[in-house]
Amino acid sequence: MRSIQMYSSSADLRAGLSRALSLLVLDPEHDEQTPWWMRLPVELRAHGRAGQLGLEQLIELHLQPELGASLDRVRARLDLTPVSAQALRAAARRARISGRAHADHQGRDVYGESNKALWDLAVAPLGEAVERRWGPTCADARCHDARDLPAPDPARAQAEALVRFQTGPSEDGHRDCAEHCAAQLREQGFAVELHRRAESPPVLVAAREPRGLAGRVVLYGHYDTIPANPGWSSDPDVLIERERRWFARGIADNKGPLAARLWALSTLERSPALTWIIQGEEETGSQWSREVLARLIPELEADLWLEETGYHDHVDGTLRLLARTIGPSPDSSLPPDPFSMQLLDGLRVLAASGGLATRAERRGLNKSVVDGGCPFNHALPPGARYLAIGVNDSHAQIHAHDESIPTWTLALHRDELALIFEAIDRLVSGD
Amino acid sequence: MLSPAQRRRYAELGWLVVPGLITRARALELARAFEVQTQRWAEAIDVPPDEYLSVVSQWTNVWERNASFKAQLFDPRAAEIAAELIDCARVRVFHDHLIAKPPLGGGTIPWHRDLPNWPVAEPRALSCWLALDDAPPDAGAMRFMPGGHRLPETSSIDFLNPAEAKQWGPRAAEAVPVPVSAGDAVFHHCLSWHCSPPNATRAWRRAYITIYLDADCTFAPERAAWHPMVRKVHAAPGLPFGDHQFPVLGGKHES
Structure with a gap:
C-alpha cells in the first residue's frame, strides 16, 4: 500500500x-x-x-x-x-x-x-x-492466503538441528543444545551468557543492542522437551513433513517456535533492543531458571514481554492474540493497555492481509501442565505488557505422540515479529 | 540522404530535426486517420469519444491495426535516415506508438531516457518522432538536453514517483525546446535526455513515433521485464529480435 x-x-x-x-x-x-x-x-x-x-x-x-x-x-x-x-x-x-x-x-x-x-x-x-x-x-x-505460505528452508534446517538434540528429562543433550542456540545467536550479533549450575541445564540469556528501532522486547523460550510418548508414527527425534506440517518431539513445545524466531531474526535488518531468555528445564520444574529469572527480570525494562509461542485455530487459521497487562499478582491479567491495543490492531491488520481472522483473549498461554508453573510468567512485574503469539495451532498435540506444527505459520510469524518491532519503535518514539 | 553537417549535429546533440519528412497534407491525413481510429476504439469499449480521449493518450503497435499508419511505418525514408544515424546496414522496428496531448491537457512527461525502459541490450537505437500537428513550444513540444546521450548510463525513471525526477541543477538552463511543424520529424538517440510539458494551446498535439533498432540489437528482457513488447518476443535472450514480429525495413543506401 x-x-x-x-x-x-x-x-x-x-x-x-x-x-x-x-x-x-x-x-x-x-x-x-x-x-x-x-x-x-x-x-x-x-x-x-x-x-x-x-x-x-x-x-x-x-x-x-x-x-x-x-x-x-x-x-x-x-x-x-x-x-x-x-x-x-x-x-x-x-x-x-x-x-x-x-x-x-x-x-x-x-x-x-x-x-x-x-x-x-x-x-x-x-x-x-x-x-x-x-x-x-x-x-x-x-x-494472500497465509495458509498457502511455504516454510522457509533455513527455518526447517534450524528446526531439524534443534530436534536432533536429545533434551528430554533423563537425556543429556541440554548443554549441547544450549551451546548450539548460543552459537546461532552470537552469529546474529547477540551477546550470550550461559547461566550454569551443576546438574541443571544452562539458562541462556542473549542480548542485542537496538538495530535502528527504539524500544526493548524480551523474548522467552525453552529448549527442553518431554520424553517421547508411545504411539509415534515416525521417529520422534527426526523432523518429518507430512501434509504441510512438521512432526517431531518438542516441535511445538518449543523447538519449532525457537527455530522460527532464530530464522526470523536472521532475516530482519532492524530491531529494537532484544533480550532472549531460553531455559532448559521448563518441563521439569524450572528450579534453576526460576532463580535466574527472579534475579534477571526485575533488571529488565521491556516495552513488551513475548511468550515462547502462540496459537492459531487449526480449522481456519484464526490468529489468537493472547494479550494482557500483568496485574498485582503474577497470575492476574488486566486488560491490555492502549499501547498494547494499538499493537494488537496492527497484528489484526497483518493477519487480515493473509485472510485470517483474529481472536483476542485476556490471558496468558495455558501452562497448567508445566510443573510448578512457568517461571517467566511468574516473574513478570506488575504492569508488564505480555503477548503470546507464534507458530503453533490447536492441532499441535503438545506432550503427546505425533506432536506437530503447521508449516505455513513460520513466514507469517516472521512478519509478525517485524511488525511488533516496527510498531514498538513508533509507539515508544511517540510517533 | 543526410548531409555531413546533419550527422555531426545528431552526434553532438543527440537529436536531429528533419523538416518535412512527410508533407503537411500527409500529416493531416494521418491526423484524420487517428480521429477515425480513436472513435472506433472508443466505441469498442463503449465509451463516448470525448471521454475516451480525455483519458487514453497513447497507443502502441498502431501499425498492426490501422492501414494508414502501417503505410507510414513502411515508408522507407524514415528507416533510411534512422539507419544512417545509427550507422548500421539495416534497421528493425521495435514498435510504434501514437501519443496525443489534447488541447489544454496532456500532463508533463518528466526528463527521461528511452533505452532504460526497453528490453534492448545495445544503445544502437533511436526514435523518429513525427509531428502530425504543429507543435510550438507551448503545445507540449519536446525539450532536450544537448549531449545528454553521451552522459553515463542510468536506470529507468518511474514517472509516477516524483522522488525519481532527474535534477539537472545549473545545467537546467541548457535544455532546448524543439518546436516542429506538422510533417517534421525529430530523430532522437535512445539515450537522449528529453521531456515534454503539457499542451497549453487549444489545438491537439499528436505525434506518431517509430522506434528503430540496429537490426542486430539483441533481446535483453532483464532490462525491462515489464515492457509490453516482451510478451511479443519469440527470440531467446541475447539474440536479435524476430523478423516477423519486429520487421526489418531496409537501411541506408549502400555506396
Missing part, C-alpha cells in the same frame, strides 16, 4: 485496492472473529481472500454503499477524512477506461496516471496511515 509504479501500475492498484478492503477489520462495527473477506459477496470471497479480484470487481466493491461506509469508519479510526463517493467514482471510471483500452487495443493513459489518481484517493492515505502506526512490514503486506 506504499507505492505504485508506472511499470506495474495496474497490478499495484489491484493489490492496493484489495489490501484497502482487508482493512475492514479496523471497522469498529466489524467482528474480529469474522475474516474481512466474508463481507464480500459469496462468489468473490475466495478470490478476495487471495488478492485475486480484478480491477472492475474491486472498484465495484469500493463503491458499494455498505462497504464504502465501513471503509469510511476505518478512515475515521485512522484519523483520515472520508473519501468523496463522487471523486471515487470519477477516478474509478478513468482507471476503468484506461484498463479497458489497454486490454482491447493497447491504448492507455500516460504511464498509469489514472491508476495513480485512483490509488491516491483510495489506497495511499490508508497505506500511509498504516505505515505511520505499524511500520513498513504491515503497510507492504499484500492480500
Whole structure:
C-alpha cells in the first residue's frame, strides 16, 4: 500500500485496492472473529481472500454503499477524512477506461496516471496511515492466503538441528543444545551468557543492542522437551513433513517456535533492543531458571514481554492474540493497555492481509501442565505488557505422540515479529 | 540522404530535426486517420469519444491495426535516415506508438531516457518522432538536453514517483525546446535526455513515433521485464529480435 509504479501500475492498484478492503477489520462495527473477506459477496470471497479480484470487481466493491461506509469508519479510526463517493467514482471510471483500452487495443493513459489518481484517493492515505502506526512490514503486506505460505528452508534446517538434540528429562543433550542456540545467536550479533549450575541445564540469556528501532522486547523460550510418548508414527527425534506440517518431539513445545524466531531474526535488518531468555528445564520444574529469572527480570525494562509461542485455530487459521497487562499478582491479567491495543490492531491488520481472522483473549498461554508453573510468567512485574503469539495451532498435540506444527505459520510469524518491532519503535518514539 | 553537417549535429546533440519528412497534407491525413481510429476504439469499449480521449493518450503497435499508419511505418525514408544515424546496414522496428496531448491537457512527461525502459541490450537505437500537428513550444513540444546521450548510463525513471525526477541543477538552463511543424520529424538517440510539458494551446498535439533498432540489437528482457513488447518476443535472450514480429525495413543506401 506504499507505492505504485508506472511499470506495474495496474497490478499495484489491484493489490492496493484489495489490501484497502482487508482493512475492514479496523471497522469498529466489524467482528474480529469474522475474516474481512466474508463481507464480500459469496462468489468473490475466495478470490478476495487471495488478492485475486480484478480491477472492475474491486472498484465495484469500493463503491458499494455498505462497504464504502465501513471503509469510511476505518478512515475515521485512522484519523483520515472520508473519501468523496463522487471523486471515487470519477477516478474509478478513468482507471476503468484506461484498463479497458489497454486490454482491447493497447491504448492507455500516460504511464498509469489514472491508476495513480485512483490509488491516491483510495489506497495511499490508508497505506500511509498504516505505515505511520505499524511500520513498513504491515503497510507492504499484500492480500494472500497465509495458509498457502511455504516454510522457509533455513527455518526447517534450524528446526531439524534443534530436534536432533536429545533434551528430554533423563537425556543429556541440554548443554549441547544450549551451546548450539548460543552459537546461532552470537552469529546474529547477540551477546550470550550461559547461566550454569551443576546438574541443571544452562539458562541462556542473549542480548542485542537496538538495530535502528527504539524500544526493548524480551523474548522467552525453552529448549527442553518431554520424553517421547508411545504411539509415534515416525521417529520422534527426526523432523518429518507430512501434509504441510512438521512432526517431531518438542516441535511445538518449543523447538519449532525457537527455530522460527532464530530464522526470523536472521532475516530482519532492524530491531529494537532484544533480550532472549531460553531455559532448559521448563518441563521439569524450572528450579534453576526460576532463580535466574527472579534475579534477571526485575533488571529488565521491556516495552513488551513475548511468550515462547502462540496459537492459531487449526480449522481456519484464526490468529489468537493472547494479550494482557500483568496485574498485582503474577497470575492476574488486566486488560491490555492502549499501547498494547494499538499493537494488537496492527497484528489484526497483518493477519487480515493473509485472510485470517483474529481472536483476542485476556490471558496468558495455558501452562497448567508445566510443573510448578512457568517461571517467566511468574516473574513478570506488575504492569508488564505480555503477548503470546507464534507458530503453533490447536492441532499441535503438545506432550503427546505425533506432536506437530503447521508449516505455513513460520513466514507469517516472521512478519509478525517485524511488525511488533516496527510498531514498538513508533509507539515508544511517540510517533 | 543526410548531409555531413546533419550527422555531426545528431552526434553532438543527440537529436536531429528533419523538416518535412512527410508533407503537411500527409500529416493531416494521418491526423484524420487517428480521429477515425480513436472513435472506433472508443466505441469498442463503449465509451463516448470525448471521454475516451480525455483519458487514453497513447497507443502502441498502431501499425498492426490501422492501414494508414502501417503505410507510414513502411515508408522507407524514415528507416533510411534512422539507419544512417545509427550507422548500421539495416534497421528493425521495435514498435510504434501514437501519443496525443489534447488541447489544454496532456500532463508533463518528466526528463527521461528511452533505452532504460526497453528490453534492448545495445544503445544502437533511436526514435523518429513525427509531428502530425504543429507543435510550438507551448503545445507540449519536446525539450532536450544537448549531449545528454553521451552522459553515463542510468536506470529507468518511474514517472509516477516524483522522488525519481532527474535534477539537472545549473545545467537546467541548457535544455532546448524543439518546436516542429506538422510533417517534421525529430530523430532522437535512445539515450537522449528529453521531456515534454503539457499542451497549453487549444489545438491537439499528436505525434506518431517509430522506434528503430540496429537490426542486430539483441533481446535483453532483464532490462525491462515489464515492457509490453516482451510478451511479443519469440527470440531467446541475447539474440536479435524476430523478423516477423519486429520487421526489418531496409537501411541506408549502400555506396
